[in-house]
Structure formats: structure tokens, C-alpha cells
Amino acid sequence: MTVKIVNIGMNHESAPVELRECMANDREKTAMALACMRELKWIREGLFLSTCNRVEAIYTTDNPAEAKKSILSMFSRLGNISEERFISNIYIYEDSEALKHIFRVASSLDSMVVGEPQILGQIKEAFHQAAGIEKTTGVILNRLMHRAFHVAKRVKTETGISEAAVSISYAAVELAKKIFYGLEGRKVLLIGAGEMAELAARHLMGHGIDSLIVANRSFNKAVQIADLFKGKAVFFEEIETYLLEVDIVITSTSSTHFVIPYDLVRNSLRKRRNHPLFFIDIAVPRDVEPRVNDLENVYLYDIDDLKEVVKENTVQRKEEALKAERIVQEEIIRFEKWLKTLDVVPTIKALKDKIESIRKNEIGKSLPALGELTPSQINGIESLTASLADKIMNDPIVVLKGKAGGKSRDTYLDIIRKLFNLDKNNHRGA
């Protein structure tokens, strides 16, 4: 029985935003979660990540079933919701599946907009909080997270994935520049929140736009984002009013129906005196009714259109994604290899302990029978038995270390443990 790496979480695909919101991404809740994980009996090392698009608990445990129970109840307490409400939106990954998930998250392959760069920073922050402040991580998670950062870096430099995400907001800016005379003094309305929408907003702000209005179903969230950009938060119901004074609208809500229907835009045009209006719809499913694009002086680009724009530059997006997945696989294999060397170590230690205890035992039994011995004679016996024991153990240890990465490793470990009867005397060498 060895240590398992487990990852329990929910993301933008598995859970609706209302659920993810419950676990809101502030440091205090993360600190609470980490403190809780430290107290839990079956959690050895723990890490807690929460962004607007995901909540992830990553931990190592000897008893996955019990650990899972306690983590789920922790989720329930954190979000103040019953387990039944979110249990179907949860995914649980173990070992290599967990590694894969963590690596994919870190390299932004699991993001709503693949390749967006913020997630890495968020993970680093989460790791810093866990390892540096709350001290809930240990050998395995420390190494795992460092590998995850490494994977993210490789994916970023070796593939074009991250470029594509940046270039989506870049494309949005370029389009805006082809519609408006200049971006200085323009107003942006951000409806809903998401990594990509924030990224696009940030890009636009970088090009001279200084006025941002944020509307969100959760007003709290709107205020948070507005503060981030020194903007202004408004109620969701006020969208119609603010549609009259903005130039660019970025939508990214998780709504299943159109947030911006055709009639709403058509009715606003006259009051706007036909000033151009540029919709950037990043939401899936879409927030802006597609017919809006037929209106005069209104331009609508959804995420696919923007991707199409980007595609002109990065034709081999699919190949890039494949390349990224390959890098992830490669790193999983490397990490597992390391994990496995970690697994032979306890066995070797147990073996050494057992033989040493036999040696000590036998010397203790034999010395009185040998009568009076000089200290140098006693020393001689000690070193003789010690080197005998070492010589006997040497070959098995070499073999074990050699098999550390091989397929037959588990078999060898099993045989050695049975032959030397290691599991009865020592439960686990840890």
C-alpha cells in the first residue's frame, strides 16, 4: 500500500457558475481549506486552488476512501451547501489521472479558453500559500507542483497554444481599431466574468480605453472585477441603460439564453444616434443573438469568429494542442518514475531495519554464551556481523533500485517483502 495522489475538484465544464461561485476565490477561504486539510487525519499533504472557473483540492493520502469523504465534507462546509448538491459536478482523479489533470490545468489546457495565461499565476499563488504560509505540502506535492510549473513553461515555449489565447484578445483589439477612429476615451461594458473576458478587457485597457463598466449576476463579483480595473459595477438589470453609452461590449456569462437579444440592440440604436457598437461575445453558449450582426453600425464577433481571425496566423492549432498533450504525457511518465523510486525506498529501509534488528538480536543472545571477551573482540564481532549483513543486503538493494522504474518493480517489491516477511514486523516503512 503506497501513497496516492488524489485530485478532487470541479471546473467550468463540470459545474455551473453558481456552484463554483460558492467556493469563491478569496485567500481567506483558501486558508480555511488548507487549515482544514492539515487537520484531517488521512490527508498527508494538501493544496487548495480556487479560481472563478475551478475549485481543486489536491492531496496525498494512504486511505483514499476516507480522505475523499473528509474532503467532500470540507467542500460542503466551505461552500455552505449540501454534498448532494454538488456531488454530481465533482470529478475525482487518482495517481496518473490526477497528475495529468494538474499538469493540464497548469499549462492552461483545461481552461475555458485554452492557453490563457492567468491560470499559471493563480496556481503559483495557491502553491505559495500552501507551501510557504500554511505549510501543508510535503515532498510529493512540492515536487509535483514544481513539475507542473515546468510543464506549463514547456507547453508555453514549445507550442503555440498560449499565443492563440492572447491573440484572441489581440484580434479583438485589432478589430476594434478597424471599427473605431481610436480607442482613447471609449467605454467598455463587461457582462459576466471569465478569464478570457478579463483578458480581453485588460488588452483593451492597454490600448487607451480607460472606462470600464462591469455587470454581473452576482453584484459582489461585479464590484470585485470593477475594482480590479478601476471601473464601475452596475446591476445586471441596468445593461439596457448602459448599452446606450458604451462602444464595446464584452459578454461572457454562463447564461443559456441570449443576454443581449436582437430587439434590445435594435431599440437602443436610435437613442445611440447610430454610433457604432462592437460586441465581443466570448460566452459558450452565446450571449448575444447572432442576428444582431445584421443591424447597421453593429458588429458582432463571437469566440469562433475571433478564433477564425486568429487561425489565419496559427493554422496548426490542432497540432499545437497535440504537442501540448504529448508534453504533458512525457512529464507524467517522468514524475511517476520519480514517485516509484520513492516507493522502493521504504522497502529498502524496512529490509535494512529487519536485518539490523536480527543482527542485534543474535549478538545479544550469543554474547553471554561466549564468556569473557575483550572490547576489541566484541568490536570484531560487531564489524564482522555488520559487514556480513551489508554484503547480504547489497545485491537485493541494487536489484530493487535497478527495478525502480521498471514494470516488474511491484513484483520484486512484493517478493522481497514476502521472503523477508517485512509486512508482519513493520507495517509500512514510511
Next chain:
Amino acid sequence: MAEILYKIALFLVLLSTVGFILYIIKQEKKFFRWSYIILFVGFIFHTLFLAHQYYRLGTAPVISLKSTLSFFSWCIIGVYLVFQMRFGLMVLGSFVAPLAAVLMIISIAIPGMESTVRPMLKSAWLTVHVGTIFIGDAMFVITFAAAIMYLIQERHIKKKTRGSFYSRLPSLETLDSINHHSLMYGFPFLTLGMISGAIYAQYALGSYWRWDPKEVWSLITWLAYAVLLHERLAVGWRGRRAALMSIVCFCILIFTFLGGSLWLSDYHSFDNLGVRIG
């Protein structure tokens, strides 16, 4: 002497046209810079030529189709240069310079040379009348060019095709603003031209308005532009609708100019203006 001035001007305008076309294809700024300078020098030669003609004829050189076209292209280039200085819209030259060049070529190709001029035409009012009208018309050429550019660019953005013009054309709002401003400046000139024409007619022919077909069509043109201006200023038209309307207006304008000058008109017709009758 005068012929050489005109030929130099034509050569320079053609050269800058080539430069402007290269500019829109290659999108290298140096092509624009050189074309702009060459066009400017060509404009100076053209001005000298027109000044010489004015001196020789004793009136504005606008009494035959040949000289009128030359004068018109001079106005277009002049107005473009002013707009370029004001708006710095480099790509506009790629649309305007070829048009001016074509007009100049037609002008040099068709026969007709004023030798004698009827006394009636030797009036400062003719210069004012034709000058203001053509400056207005040249503004409307810019309006028209901006409208065409707007429609091309709008199509690219709406259809999400982003063809070859997409990166070369400026933003929709810029084009709309050019369209708007050239209309705003052009309309008073057209109005002035018509008023001065009426006064000129009063002096020369004894009545302000004679229901000459060209007069009627000019009025229609004026009304069309007035409607466009009204819609823009009062109703808030902009973009596609304004662009389409300014193209329609320009078609009426061209019809008035060519139709009125060549076959419809009575005393506005070049046949009756210059050489043959005179």
C-alpha cells in the same frame, strides 16, 4: 509652353498614381511619401498651367469639356491635398489620384482648344461660379471615395472575411468621418456655386433662373446632398446608410455634369460655350 506645363503635370500625377497603387499593395510608407511629394509638385505645375490659361483666355479655363476636366482634376487634387494635411489619411490618395489622372488623360485626349471666347464668358462671375462648384464637386469626390472605402471595409468586417483591403483601409469611423466632413465642406461650396451662377445669369442673361436642364439637375443634385446632410446632422444617419446615399448623390452629380454639359443643356452645354459658336 503651356502644353509642356500640362504634360509635366500629367506625368507627375501619373507617376504619383503608380506610387499610390504601389503603396496600397506593399503598404510601405516610403511609397506614400514619394507619391505625396510628386503629386504636390504635379499640382504646382498644373496650377501654373491653369494660371497661364486664365491669362491667355482672360477668363477661367472652364469653357470646353477638355479644359473643364483638367480644371476638375486640379480641384480634386487640391482638395485631396488639403484633406491629407487635415486628416492624414494616406490611403485616400490611392483612390483619388487615379481618378484625377484618368480625368487628366481624357482631357488631353479629346480635341478642342479655346481660341476665342465670347465676351459673355469673360466675367469674374464665371470664375467664381465654376470655381466654387468644382471645389464642391471635388469635395464630393472625396465623399464618394470615402463611401466606397467604407462599404468595402464594412463588408469585410461584417462578413468576417478580412480580405486584402481589410488591413489597408482605415477604421470605419475614420472613413465615416471623412465622408461626413467632406460633405459638410462641399455642400456650402455647391450652394455658393449655384447662387453665384444665378447672379451671373442675372447679369449675363437677364434672369436668375431659366429652367435650363442643367440648372434643374443641379437643383436636384443640391437637394439630394441637402437631404443627405440633413439626415446626417438631424436624424443621426451614419455609416452604411450615409455611404450608400452619398454614392447615389454622386451618381446624380456625375449625370448632371456630363449630361448637362454634353447633350441636355442649352447654354450650359460646351457646344454652345466655346469655340464653335464663339
